Amino acid sequence: MSIAMPSLKVETGSKASSLALFVAFAVLALGLAAPFLVSRSTVQDLFFILTMLVLAQSWNLLAGYAGLISVGQQVFVGFGAYAMFGAVILLGVDPLPAILIAGVLSMLLAIPTAFFTFRLYGPYFAIGTWVVAEVVRLLFAQWKALGGGTGTSLPREAVRDMAGVSLLRDLFGMKPAEASDAITYWLALILAAATIGFIYRLLRSKQGLGLAAVRDNEQAARAVGVDARRMKALVYLATAFLTGLAGALIYVQKARISPDAAFSVTDWTAYVIFIVVIGGIGTIEGPILGVVLFFLLQNLMADYGSWYLLMLGLSGILVMLFAPRGLWGAFSDRTGIQLFPVRRKLTGGPSIHQGGFHG
Amino acid sequence: MNMLDTIVQGVLLGGLYALFAAGLSLVFGIMRLVNLAHGDLIVLAAFLLLVLVSTLGLNPFLAALIVAPVMFALGYALQEVLFNRTLGKDVLPPLLVTFGLSIVIQNGLLEGFSADSRRISAGPLETASMGLGPVTVGLMPLMALLSAVAVVVGLNLLIYRTALGRAFRATSDDTVTAGLMGIRPRKIFAVATGLAMVVVTIAALYLGTRANFDPTAGPARLIYAFEAVIIGGLGSLWGTLAGGVILGVAQTVGASINPEWQILSGHLAFLAVLLIKPRGLFPRAVD
Known part of the structure; x- marks a missing residue:
């Protein structure tokens, strides 16, 4: 005799998420057209928002999903930027392929740094990553060919003759500076969309479930066969790649580098941490909300200097104490709305309990 | 001869680093809390000392006696209001709350004292030195090392010989059971952080009189403190002292080869220890 089993199905989608997907593509399409619609300074603002978004999503994947809290991600921003500068200045590579080279080199750098920092647990991992970032900063300050401690600039013609600039000039009559801004902006848009797409797909995959299991209970996850160390190492490498790409891209646009700026813990890690924490750590929506808030606040409080950072620090503390899942987390808990649903829901069974797994 | 001098200076510098690290080590040992604002709290204490010394004309050691209870109260309050939650x-x-606190303290100090480098004046003591066999050592650096030894001895006595120390150890071993025995872990934690802030005040005294400092000097102090703790091994205060000395010697030896390599060679020594003995040279704690 057989017992009739109700057909169970695991789902992750929702109505809001299909709408969100549609809106996401519409925003992406609008974003691609932005250099033709808005002023050059707005394009630069959007570039800043998008690159910070990439850094924030990467840190969120690392800390919020893999439980690796790093305060040393500036090492990949700075290293990526320097790798790009090195490829352009010393090897004469075009800036665009140099960005890709920088991303790959950053990922390679992550192998030896992981070798050291993965020996440290939890909070000690955090400071360990910081020490590694300091070591790399001090080493680059010694590299005289790239300006040593005072830094150097990208050659003017390297950016002016960057791939695509002449095409844009011929097609749309853009000035070289305008065209290079448009190109870096498009790359930032593509990178941001690809980062979010990658994280979303990763979290919905089998590996993503393993990652969530490791974060929630490492021992239990290991007991059911999740290779926690391997998962964490892979996430660390992936975020190093993304962060290195973003760093190189940011510095193509800045065109001027120094070790102190490129390895700045405030610019590339503190801001990023506050964006993620205030927006909502452990959600894909959180960093998006966080980066928009961060940009608005920065513009509103531009004249207040260090008061601004002080307030940012206080907000971070308050959010961590009273709404640990950030503004988006609080909103999502209340309304149940998820734009990028990564939780698995069990449907089709007897409708007693529909909680399902929380991932 | 020159090498001996370099090493002696390194050992003395190590005393200062051990003072930076002792408070961090104590708090970690008792409640497994890593305070990312530790370095900024040292700088904050240095600014408090500076205010007393420059406005009231107090002797820095006397000023430290006044600042220590203030810092104790601050540590107690921080633990009660923030960290315990x-x-x-x-x-x-x-991690994120103490990181936020670090940013708040840094920028608060920037608003209050501007980004200028400051130094606490210690009068004729600043330049006083004495012969010690074949080498000559500065009196202040020597006092920093002796203070570090005194702090380690004092904390060890407190931890292993007093009722408060027993409560520290019990809470560290098993918070819940300690609670059943009538200890209030939250109070114990608050007292521990307060004590760490007293050590921080002593560290600030020698930091401020030895070299220039400014509101953004905190993170580097945190990193030195952290390196000393890890080199020495978690949970051992003597280990922390040894870690500070190793770090100091690595820095002065590096600086004697090339002045630009001072900080770098300290970091490299730390990474080397991490490579060879990931749990530090004298580990005691299990985690």
Whole structure:
């Protein structure tokens, strides 16, 4: 005799998420057209928002999903930027392929740094990553060919003759500076969309479930066969790649580098941490909300200097104490709305309990 | 001869680093809390000392006697209001809250004291030196090392010989059971952080009189403190002292080869220890 089993199905989608997907593509399409619609300074603002978004999503994947809290991600921003500068200045590579080279080199750098920092647990991992970032900063300050401690600039013609600039000039009559801004902006848009797409797909995959299991209970996850160390190492490498790409891209646009700026813990890690924490750590929506808030606040409080950072620090503390899942987390808990649903829901069974797994 | 001098100077510098690290080590040992604002709290204490010394014309040592209880109260309050709420299985909240605090203190000091480098004046003591066999050592650096030894001895006596120390150890071993025995872990934690801030005041005294400091000097102090703790091994205060000395010697030896390599060679020594003995040279704690 057989017992009739109700057909169970695991789902992750929702109505809001299909709408969100549609809106996401519409925003992406609008974003691609932005250099033709808005002023050059707005394009630069959007570039800043998008690159910070990439850094924030990467840190969120690392800390919020893999439980690796790093305060040393500036090492990949700075290293990526320097790798790009090195490829352009010393090897004469075009800036665009140099960005890709920088991303790959950053990922390679992550192998030896992981070798050291993965020996440290939890909070000690955090400071360990910081020490590694300091070591790399001090080493680059010694590299005289790239300006040593005072830094150097990208050659003017390297950016002016960057791939695509002449095409844009011929097609749309853009000035070289305008065209290079448009190109870096498009790359930032593509990178941001690809980062979010990658994280979303990763979290919905089998590996993503393993990652969530490791974060929630490492021992239990290991007991059911999740290779926690391997998962964490892979996430660390992936975020190093993304962060290195973003760093190189940011510095193509800045065109001027120094070790102190490129390895700045405030610019590339503190801001990023506050964006993620205030927006909502452990959600894909959180960093998006966080980066928009961060940009608005920065513009509103531009004249207040260090008061601004002080307030940012206080907000971070308050959010961590009273709404640990950030503004988006609080909103999502209340309304149940998820734009990028990564939780698995069990449907089709007897409708007693529909909680399902929380991932 | 020159090498001997370099090493002696390194040992003395190590005393200062051990003072930076002792408070961090104590707090970690008792409640597994890593305070990312530790370096900024040292700088904050240095600014408090500076205010007393420059406005009231006090001797820096006398000023430290006044600042120490203030810092104790600050540590107690921080633990009660902030850190106790973050303790738990998750390592994220304490890290992010103390990181936020670090940013708040740095920028608060920037608003209050501007970004200028300052120094606490210690009068003729600043330049006083004495012969010690074949080498000559500065009196202040020597006092820093002796203070570090005294702090380690004092904390060890407190931890292993007093009722408060027993409560520290009990809470560290098993918070819940300690609670059943009538200890209030939250109070114990607050007292521990307060004590760490007293050590921080002593560290600030020698930091401020030895070299220039400014509001952004905190993170580097945190990193030195952290390196000393890890080199020495978690949970051992003598280990922390040894870690500070190793770090100091690595820095002065590096600087004697090339002045630009001072900080770098300290970091490299730390990484080398991490490579060879990941749990430090004298580990005691299990985690």
